[in-house]
Amino acid sequence: MTNVAFVALTCGLIVGLGALGACLGIAIMGSKYLESCARQPELMEPLQTKMFLLAGLIDAAFLIGVGIAMMFAFANPFVG
Numbered sequence: 001m002t003n004v005a006f007v008a009l010t011c012g013l014i015v016g017l018g019a020l021g022a023c024l025g026i027a028i029m030g031s032k033y034l035e036s037c038a039r040q041p042e043l044m045e046p047l048q049t050k051m052f053l054l055a056g057l058i059d060a061a062f063l064i065g066v067g068i069a070m071m072f073a074f075a076n077p078f079v080g
Contacts, residue, residue: 007076011069018065025058 033051037044 004076007072011073014065014069014072018062022058022062026055029054029058 029051033047036047
């Protein structure tokens with residue numbers, strides 16, 4: 001296999017595993033938010049703010065991984 005094939009496999013792994021991790025993270029966080037709101041409804045608004053902040057951070061980590069994968073796909077420093 002050539003370097004280009006390894007880079008293509010790596011880009012697929014970065015995006016695929018990043019998406020899987022982000023989906024699992026947001027799903028677990030959402031379930032814990034609903035569980036905590038059911039237990040203490042008076043804390044719903046402060047928890048909702050924190051939940052959306054964390055959802056954005058989890059999504060940002062995935063998008064950074066996608067950006068790195070795109071850098072390797074289009075401006076590959078290993079091909080030469």
